[in-house]
Amino acid sequence: MHDYVIVDVFTTVALEGNPLAVFLNAADIPAARMQLIAREMNLSETTFVLPAQGDGDRRVRIFTPVNELPFAGHPVLGTAAVLGESTARSGLRLETAAGTIPVDLQYPSDGTVSARMRQPVPVWEPYRLRDDLLDALGIKSSTLPVDAYRNGPRHVYVGVGSEAALSRVQPDLRALARHPDMAAICFAGSGTRWRMRMFSPAYGVAEDAATGSAAGPLAVHLARYGLVPFGQQIEILQGVEMGRPSHMSARADATGQRPHTVEVSGSAVITAYGTLLV
Structure with a gap:
């Protein structure tokens, strides 16, 4: 027992x-x-x-x-x-x-x-199956480059134009399952307040209510592309569409443009x- x-x-x-x-x-x-x-x-x-x-x-x-x-x-x-x-x-x-x-x-x-x-500081690279991923998610384009971050699991970030559009995302899970070893992270928001959804049939999770390992790299991703400064704490809401609202805070500190500390609370x-x- x-x-x-x-x-x-x-x-x-x-x-x-x-x-x-x-x-x-x-x-x-x-x-x-x-x-x-x-x-x-x-x-x-x-x-x-x-x-x-x-x-x-x-x-x-x-x-x-x-x-x-x-x-x-x-x-x-x-x-x-x-x-x-x-x-x-x-x-x-x-x-x-x-x-x-x-x-x-x-x-x-x-x-x-x-x-x-x-958290472990993630490493990143452009996601080479970008177009296939967008098709699987039913999204025409991403507001930022589609990059893959690894800090243990691998998260691939796709920006959506609005929170309303984020709530309408309905991925083709069969098509998404053909993307191995990854979770698709769709996000929307501005300033210090962001919404996020995570889909990962590859990890046995159709949708996740709160993905803490993706919150830190989201802060890195936003800072790398100038949407928030490094050192700024952001608030992330996830799980709304599942009826399990989840609240995360994330911050990435850097020397220049190279992150050295990622914290999630x-x-x-x-x-x-x-x-x-x-």
């Missing part, structure tokens, strides 16, 4: 945000069984907490229903919130396959946990405790 926690991430309201299953004390679970458990939970991600192997406080493995990810945002932030809620620590260092992620924690009086994580609330019997 293994205990787990369900935590709603990037929200202060239970049953909103992006749900995550966190399996504590998972050192005796083989990787193949972790994948089966993640498929059983059928959330966008499930995490498994293990003893640290290096410079962190805990090691975390992250699984979608179909594959393991080296890093993902809402799983890291949500796992830190669950661990912090039981210890009241002001910070944790979580080891992932993409490196050790520092997470600062605060505990407001409303029962939520607030967290800020420093948000809140989380524990909603359920359970036990897996097998």
Whole structure:
């Protein structure tokens, strides 16, 4: 038997945000069984907490229903919130396959946990299947160049002209599934306020309510093309079309035009405790 926690991430309201299953004390679970458990939970991600192997406080493995990810945002932030809620620590260092992620924690009086994580700085390149991707999304053009960013998962950014147009996006998931190892990130907005949607049949997720690993690279993407300055915090709303509004803050700092620090923050609330019997 293994205990787990369900935590709603990037929200202060239970049953909103992006749900995550966190399996504590998972050192005796083989990787193949972790994948089966993640498929059983059928959330966008499930995490498994293990003893640290290096410079962190805990090691975390992250699984979608179909594959393991080296890093993902809402799983890291949500796992830190669950661990912090039981210890009241002001910070944790979580080891992932993409490196050790520092997470600062605060505990407001409303029962939520607030967290800020420093993400891996992404690398990027133009997405070579741009036209096929636009066709799969049903979008005629992008407001910015279509670039792919990798900070563990690979996110490909497509700008949409308005929030109303963003809400109307209905991708052809069969066509989108032919784009391997990527999530399509559609975004719209201006200034410091942005909306985002994520589609990734390649990662077993038709649409995601909150994609923390994509929030940081969005800040980089906007700054690279002059829509916000480096060092400016932006607010990102995702999950509206799914009925699970999620609120993220992101900031990318740079020397010149080269980012060196990417931070994403948000809140989380524990909603359920359970036990897996097998």
